[in-house]
Amino acid sequence: MLLTIIEKEIREIIGSSKFVLIFGSCAVLILLSFYVGAKNYKLNRIRYEAAQAENLRQFEGLTDWYSIQQHRIFLPPDPLATLVSGVSNDIGRTVEIEGRGEINPLGSRFSEDPIFAVFRFLDLEFVFGTILSLFAILMGYDAIAGEKERGTLRLSFANSVSRPVYILGKLIGSFIALAVPLLLAMAVGALLLPIMSVSLTGESWIRLISIGSIGLLYFGVFLTLSVFISSATERTSSAFLILLVVWISSALIIPRASVLIAGRTVDVPSVDEIAAKKNLYSRQLYGEDSEKMGSFVPENSEDFDAMIDEFNRFMGDLADERDRKMRELSERLNEERYNAQKRQEKLALNIARISPTTSFTLAATQLAGTSVEMKNRFKDEGEKYQRQYGDFIKEKTGSNPGGRMVVVRMSDEEGETPEAIDPTELPSFDFQQENLSASIDKSLPDAGVLVVFNLLFFAAAFAAFVRYDVR
Amino acid sequence: MLSLLIEKELKSIVMSPKFVATFAICSILILLSIYIGINEYKSATSQFEAANELTQQEISEQSTWYSLYSRAIRKPEPMQIFVSGLAYDIGRKTIVSQNRPINFVHSMYSDDPIFALFRIVDFSFIVSVVLTLFAILFTFDSISGEREKGTLKQIFSNPVPRAKYVLAKCIGSWLGLVVPILIPILIGIFLVIVMGIDLSGGDWSRLITLMGISLLLFSFFVVLGVLISASTRRSNMSFLVSLVAWILFVLIIPRAGILLAGQIMPVPGLAEVEGRTEAYSKDKWKAHYDKMEKIWIERSAMHEEEREPTDEELWSQLEEDDARRDSVENDIEDYRSRQIADLRRRQAMQRTLAFSLARISPVSAFQLAAMQLADTDVDMKDRYEDATKQYREDFINFIENKQEEEGVTSGMTISISSEGGIKIGRPSEGKTIDLSEMPEFVPPERSFASVFGSVATDFGLLSILTIVAFAGAFVRFVRYDVR
Numbered sequence: 001m002l003l004t005i006i007e008k009e010i011r012e013i014i015g016s017s018k019f020v021l022i023f024g025s026c027a028v029l030i031l032l033s034f035y036v037g038a039k040n041y042k043l044n045r046i047r048y049e050a051a052q053a054e055n056l057r058q059f060e061g062l063t064d065w066y067s068i069q070q071h072r073i074f075l076p077p078d079p080l081a082t083l084v085s086g087v088s089n090d091i092g093r094t095v096e097i098e099g100r101g102e103i104n105p106l107g108s109r110f111s112e113d114p115i116f117a118v119f120r121f122l123d124l125e126f127v128f129g130t131i132l133s134l135f136a137i138l139m140g141y142d143a144i145a146g147e148k149e150r151g152t153l154r155l156s157f158a159n160s161v162s163r164p165v166y167i168l169g170k171l172i173g174s175f176i177a178l179a180v181p182l183l184l185a186m187a188v189g190a191l192l193l194p195i196m197s198v199s200l201t202g203e204s205w206i207r208l209i210s211i212g213s214i215g216l217l218y219f220g221v222f223l224t225l226s227v228f229i230s231s232a233t234e235r236t237s238s239a240f241l242i243l244l245v246v247w248i249s250s251a252l253i254i255p256r257a258s259v260l261i262a263g264r265t266v267d268v269p270s271v272d273e274i275a276a277k278k279n280l281y282s283r284q285l286y287g288e289d290s291e292k293m294g295s296f297v298p299e300n301s302e303d304f305d306a307m308i309d310e311f312n313r314f315m316g317d318l319a320d321e322r323d324r325k326m327r328e329l330s331e332r333l334n335e336e337r338y339n340a341q342k343r344q345e346k347l348a349l350n351i352a353r354i355s356p357t358t359s360f361t362l363a364a365t366q367l368a369g370t371s372v373e374m375k376n377r378f379k380d381e382g383e384k385y386q387r388q389y390g391d392f393i394k395e396k397t398g399s400n401p402g403g404r405m406v407v408v409r410m411s412d413e414e415g416e417t418p419e420a421i422d423p424t425e426l427p428s429f430d431f432q433q434e435n436l437s438a439s440i441d442k443s444l445p446d447a448g449v450l451v452v453f454n455l456l457f458f459a460a461a462f463a464a465f466v467r468y469d470v471r
Numbered sequence: 472m473l474s475l476l477i478e479k480e481l482k483s484i485v486m487s488p489k490f491v492a493t494f495a496i497c498s499i500l501i502l503l504s505i506y507i508g509i510n511e512y513k514s515a516t517s518q519f520e521a522a523n524e525l526t527q528q529e530i531s532e533q534s535t536w537y538s539l540y541s542r543a544i545r546k547p548e549p550m551q552i553f554v555s556g557l558a559y560d561i562g563r564k565t566i567v568s569q570n571r572p573i574n575f576v577h578s579m580y581s582d583d584p585i586f587a588l589f590r591i592v593d594f595s596f597i598v599s600v601v602l603t604l605f606a607i608l609f610t611f612d613s614i615s616g617e618r619e620k621g622t623l624k625q626i627f628s629n630p631v632p633r634a635k636y637v638l639a640k641c642i643g644s645w646l647g648l649v650v651p652i653l654i655p656i657l658i659g660i661f662l663v664i665v666m667g668i669d670l671s672g673g674d675w676s677r678l679i680t681l682m683g684i685s686l687l688l689f690s691f692f693v694v695l696g697v698l699i700s701a702s703t704r705r706s707n708m709s710f711l712v713s714l715v716a717w718i719l720f721v722l723i724i725p726r727a728g729i730l731l732a733g734q735i736m737p738v739p740g741l742a743e744v745e746g747r748t749e750a751y752s753k754d755k756w757k758a759h760y761d762k763m764e765k766i767w768i769e770r771s772a773m774h775e776e777e778r779e780p781t782d783e784e785l786w787s788q789l790e791e792d793d794a795r796r797d798s799v800e801n802d803i804e805d806y807r808s809r810q811i812a813d814l815r816r817r818q819a820m821q822r823t824l825a826f827s828l829a830r831i832s833p834v835s836a837f838q839l840a841a842m843q844l845a846d847t848d849v850d851m852k853d854r855y856e857d858a859t860k861q862y863r864e865d866f867i868n869f870i871e872n873k874q875e876e877e878g879v880t881s882g883m884t885i886s887i888s889s890e891g892g893i894k895i896g897r898p899s900e901g902k903t904i905d906l907s908e909m910p911e912f913v914p915p916e917r918s919f920a921s922v923f924g925s926v927a928t929d930f931g932l933l934s935i936l937t938i939v940a941f942a943g944a945f946v947r948f949v950r951y952d953v954r
Contacts, residue, residue: 021711025718036730043733047740054746058753070749074742090560090580090587094742106576110560112741114849115822116733117560118838119725119829120590130722138714241489244608245496248601253500256592260507263585270518271582272564276525283532345585352589361588372584 001161002169009173013139019177026127026135027185033124034189037082038196040121044077051094059423065396071097073385073429075105075378078369079198080207084125086361086370089116095382099390099401100323102278102330103382105375125364128215129357130251132182133222137243139178140226142236143170144465149236153470167465171227171458178223179216186212203436207367210440214367217450218360222247224457231465254355259348266344274333281329285322292318316399338376345372353446356453363446369433371442377434385429392427473635473642480643484609490647493605497597498655504597505659508552509666511591515547515558515579522564536874536904540568541866543859545575546914548846549674552663553594553681556847559586565859567912569867572807573859575852594659595841598685599834600721602652603692610644610696611713612706614948619706623953637701637948641941645693649686656682676919677844684844684930688837691937692717698944701951720832728829736821744810752803759799763792815853822849830929833936840929843922858915865910873904 013019055072062068075093092105110117120126147153156166190208193200200208226243233239296314298307352358365371393401433439484490526542533539544564551558562575580587614637617623626636660678663670670678696713703709770788774780780788829835842848 051742058750087584087587108581122726255589272522
């Protein structure tokens with residue numbers, strides 16, 4: 001019996017002109033988002049490589065490692081980040097590595113190319129979060145109320161069909177009828193990636209598949225909700241109106257409004273304040289050191305090279321000490337800000353989680369590595385690289401980078417010209433994503449919330465339909 | 472006759488249960504968006520003031536002309552309450568100094584990415600997403616629905632001209648929807664005044680124009696609904712067609728247009744341009760030092776062989792060296808500005824293409840016009856960069872004049888000589904510099920007239936589209952089979 005009902009439901013949906021039209025546009029959008037993602041990724045890749053090449057090119061011909069200046073590292077593009085962009089276009093992507101001190105990623109994509117910020121990107125997260133939820137509502141709003149209006153509900157129950165079986169069949173049937181075509185569209189879209197020669201690692205595939213599953217879970221929330229509302233109302237027009245209001249609030253309003261309002265209630269020290277404190281302290285330290293510098297007298301003023309060495313050691317020690325003190329202060333200030341930001345995040349996001357769209361976005365960005373944490377992650381990775389770079393320079397030159405004076409001596413003797421450095425020897429920056437299991441762990445609570453929503457609406461639909469007046 | 476038909480249409484809208492629900496939601500959303508806008512504007516303003524104060528404090532603590540720097544900080548516009556546009560995407564501030572290029576960094580979204588995750592909800596968002604949807608919801612069945620109910624047949628059994636009927640439909644639905652929307656808008660504007668936001672005369676003109684163009688967009692969707700309704704036989708078909716049209720206009724075309732333009736006309740990244748400039752600068756300096764090395768060696772050889780140079784000769788040599796260094800600096804600066812100008816030119820071409828493509832959708836036209844009105848459009852970044860460039864020139868001139876007046880005071884001197892070894896000289900302690908005449912950064916401002924010039928195109932476009940849609944509805948309905 002259940003099977004017959006499921007089959008009837010699937011046939012009815014797939015045969016309807018509504019399905020063809022709506023599914024057609026959704027499929028086009030899904031394919032488009034994969035296509036655009038792949039294209040964007042390739043464009044970003046070209047840009048990234050060009051920037052890296054220019055960075056190395058400026059060191060060509062240098063003859064000593066400590067003359068390296070303006071060494072930059074960049075956030076590498078990631079195919080997943082173009083599919084689920086999250087905050088990846090809003091955070092700074094370029095870091096100048098000085099070898100010491102705090103790093104500061106600057107130049108976000110949207111700030112550099114504001115044109116893309118005008119309407120933002122068409123990515124998978126948008127297609128799922130906004131379009132597919134609307135699609136679910138459109139397909140589900142008349143599931144019960146529509147059959148009643150057409151009189152087919154009465155006809156069905158003229159046979160010996162039990163209500164629980166009927167509603168179960170409805171839910172399962174409509175989910176299969178809608179989810180399978182969507183999965184197909186997604187599979188074709190995902191196939192576009194290797195066809196367009198965008199290669200994903202095995203881990204990225206797992207992430208992508210998890211994002212797809214979370215998407216289906218989210219789709220299920222809106223579908224069960226639609227069936228629930230449909231079996232709680234008498235007329236399709238009111239079912240649709242209610243669902244539309246729910247959709248607007250859930251997909252468009254609640255996430256934005258609650259994050260803005262709740263976020264502002266937590267006081268986070270501004271970047272400017274912190275920068276000013278750091279500047280002040282740094283100048284104070286420099287002032288103290290410049291006194292010491294003024295009283296510097298070389299022990300050995302006979303041998304010029306030894307004198308320069310001593311001087312550099314002296315300056316290097318001072319710089320190291322300043323660096324250490326600065327780091328202490330920075331760490332303290334950054335931690336304060338970080339903790340306040342965490343509190344802000346927790347409050348704002350938890351309130352925003354009233355809407356399943358929030359949970360979906362959080363889980364998807366977590367899996368794609370483009371969540372709010374991305375900024376700190378890039379900064380941490382950058383700092384790790386800076387230490388690596390510092391060690392490299394120390395190994396090459398014998399002293400920490402910065403705080404060293406390079407003395408160029410002229411001579412008219414045609415001595416041997418110093419050998420040029422090989423810039424490719426510089427350690428390369430290798431951005432490490434958070435590992436897969438940690439990402440999955442972090443996305444689980446939100447996936448759980450979506451499951452709970454599904455069960456809740458399922459149960460509600462069930463309860464409402466058992467009491468439904470089918471006449 | 473016409474007024475009777477309009478009255479009937481008005482009644483059927485206002486009396487319907489869905490009207491109450493949608494009207495309540497629209498009102499809440501409009502008020503909520505304005506409330507959020509005011510809060511965000513206030514927090515942006517206090518951040519702006521704090522940043523200004525901190526900069527003033529930093530400047531006042533500086534003691535040498537050589538290392539003096541200032542900042543240009545972007546000023547929040549009161550109109551961003553209604554149209555946040557790119558206000559939170561574009562960098563807020565840049566350092567202005569002799570040796571650093573202008574680069575606006577620290578956008579609100581990059582400082583606090585949590586707000587970037589879902590972005591903002593503002594009045595222009597509500598208009599372009601929610602109000603357009605509601606306009607369609609109320610009009611999609613205006614013709615086909617009446618046909619299905621059989622009321623259309625009844626009406627035309629009376630001597631009613633079709634032209635008047637369709638005109639009354641459009642006017643009636645327009646009045647029935649626009650007048651109620653005006654109520655929360657007026658309350659919202661009142662809220663702005665009550666919460667102590669200072670709007671200048673220009674801002675008021677901008678605000679009124681914004682409301683005008685919002686209503687124009689709304690009218691387009693009302694008429695579009697009637698057009699689709701008059702082009703279809705069944706109301707569920709007209710609903711689907713309207714919804715697909717809405718998704719295309721509101722969600723797809725704006726984004727797709729921009730992305731397409733990005734593919735057709737790719738623009739190099741800033742990092743690449745900077746890297747190229749650095750490489751060029753390195754090459755130039757290397758060539759310069761190689762040349763200087765030769766010159767110095769020649770000079771010292773000449774002096775050893777002949778005689779010690781006179782002070783005048785030394786002075787002229789120093790001046791020669793300075794001139795050479797200046798020319799290298801200027802050369803690099805020129806190269807950099809050429810690169811940036813080229814980047815900007817390509818960006819401008821990309822923009823023109825992108826916005827032309829996006830303007831296929833009236834919603835993009837509306838949003839672009841709204842951003843222009845609020846001064847939060849894409850060109851804001853260029854305007855600020857231009858203003859800062861001007862300021863930087865004034866600032867550098869000021870420093871150079873002061874240095875000439877007071878003699879050069881550099882930060883720290885390191886002298887190396889074979890007799891005294893290495894000696895580090897410090898700038899005289901506790902010496903302050905007189906900053907009373909330092910130029911201040913003035914944020915760029917556009918007069919309402921110049922803004923209106925760029926908005927007029929979109930205004931015209933929206934009006935034409937509305938008229939075309941109306942004409943279409945008219946033509947379709949005249950031939951409509953009312954049975």
